[in-house]
Amino acid sequence: MHRKTADRLVILGSKGGPAIRPGGPSPTSSLLEIGGRRIVVDCGLGVTRGLTEAGLSLKALDLVVVTHLHSDHVLELGPLIHTAWTAGLDSRVTVFGPAGIGDHWQSFIGSLRFDIDIRIVDEGRPDIRDLVEIVEFTEGAVFSDCVLSMSALRVDHPPVIDCFALRIEYGGRSVVFSADTAYFPPMAEFAKGADILVHEAMLAEGVDRLVARTGNGARLKDHLLASHSMAEDAGRIAEAAGVGHLVLNHLIPADDPEIGAKDWIEATRKTWSGPLTIGHDGLVVTIY
Numbered sequence: 001m002h003r004k005t006a007d008r009l010v011i012l013g014s015k016g017g018p019a020i021r022p023g024g025p026s027p028t029s030s031l032l033e034i035g036g037r038r039i040v041v042d043c044g045l046g047v048t049r050g051l052t053e054a055g056l057s058l059k060a061l062d063l064v065v066v067t068h069l070h071s072d073h074v075l076e077l078g079p080l081i082h083t084a085w086t087a088g089l090d091s092r093v094t095v096f097g098p099a100g101i102g103d104h105w106q107s108f109i110g111s112l113r114f115d116i117d118i119r120i121v122d123e124g125r126p127d128i129r130d131l132v133e134i135v136e137f138t139e140g141a142v143f144s145d146c147v148l149s150m151s152a153l154r155v156d157h158p159p160v161i162d163c164f165a166l167r168i169e170y171g172g173r174s175v176v177f178s179a180d181t182a183y184f185p186p187m188a189e190f191a192k193g194a195d196i197l198v199h200e201a202m203l204a205e206g207v208d209r210l211v212a213r214t215g216n217g218a219r220l221k222d223h224l225l226a227s228h229s230m231a232e233d234a235g236r237i238a239e240a241a242g243v244g245h246l247v248l249n250h251l252i253p254a255d256d257p258e259i260g261a262k263d264w265i266e267a268t269r270k271t272w273s274g275p276l277t278i279g280h281d282g283l284v285v286t287i288y
Contacts (some may be wrong), residue, residue, distance in 0.1 A: 007034045007117070007287040009175060009196060009247070012050030013042075014279040015254035016180070016200060016228070018072040020045060020215060024255035025281045027072035030177070030198065031056065034287060035147050035170035038062040041177055043077040046281075051080075053282065058084035059091075061141075066097035067179035069104065069162035078108030085128045086119070094133045096142055096150075098162035102134045139164065153190040155181035157227050165190060173287060176243070177245065180250060182226060183233035188240035195287060197243040198279075199234040200250035202257060203267060210253040228252055231264055235272030246272055249279035 010033075012024035020026065027044030031054055038060055040047065051058065061084045066074050074097070081093060095101065109116065109129060119125050135143075143150040148170045157163040157180045165187060166177045176191040178199040191197050202224065211221045229237075231248060238246040248264055264278045277285060 006017055006169075006253075007062065007173075008032075009198070009285040009287060010050075010054045011247070011249055011279045011281065011283040011285075012054065012196075013044045013046050014249055014251055014281050014283070015044075016072070016250040016252035017214075018045065018070075018075065018203070021255050025251075026050060027043055027075070028250050029076075030249070032168060032175055034168065034175070037148055037170075039150075039168065040064045040080070041166065042073040043075065043080055043185075043245045044072045045075050047076045048080045048083050050281065054284075057259040058087040059089050061089055062094060064095045065142075065151050065166060065208050066095070066101055067166065067177065068157065068160050069100050070096055070160065070180065073180075074101075074104060078105065078112075081132060082108075082112060082116075082128065085125065085131065089131065090126050092131055092133060094135060094143075096135045096137050097139070098164060100162070101136055105132065135211040137164070138162070140168075144240070153186065155179055155187065156184045157181050165234055166193070167194065175287070176241075178229070178234075178237070180227065181229060183229050183236070185237075191237065191241040193242055195244045196247060196285065197238050197241065197245070198247045198249050199237060200229055201231040201234045201244070201248040201264065201268070202228045203231055203263060205263075206256045206259050209256055209258070224252065230265035232271050235268040238272045238274065243274070245275040245277065245285070247277045247279055247283075247285060251279060 010031040012029040015025040026046030029047035032039040152164040176194040
């Protein structure tokens, strides 16, 4: 049985981009436990381990939301659900994602057809294909029940068109996830008055070192500068929105030994004076 906890946000993976390095953080994923629901936002590599280390029983998997189809947000979606299934999942999981998420799931299921079919027969498991509901969404209302609602805003993450910020509301409280985006002023209205804004962030002084380490040179640098927000920009959005707490996540770079929390704080404090937390793997923010 799922243990009772206070409503909380857990940053499972705090890194922007798909690469992993020794001792470094994992790509993007978060857990939001609010109003008795368990919402996984994005499924970068490591999300399954992150959830178990956060104390969540995989059998309690509930709602999963993918903001866009870049690999550092969707790579472990199928493995997460399959691992939960082998751990005893027997209840419905709803997966929300942009156009193409259904094809992604079906391709994963097809690739594991042998394993799935033999475990159903040999281990008496329910058919995983009957447990997963895929819902493709676009901008606007995404989900609501009697207590919880979720809406989406299309953001600026070229060349990806279908990339969406999320606003999740329950009991008068709200948490907003920026997803991956360049500085996007409409985000301030979308996040207006949110208790927590989880916003991606990049530090200019780390970009050239990251590009040199990763490769692809000018092409990668052009993408980063066109598609992501500087820490100062995240602060501008938080200030304009009047949020209660800014959490920086999807950090670029997240594993540069020359950059530490004080650098992120210094950059963000140029534009934001409110409560600020720099994301790291395993970070827990209690929602009051």
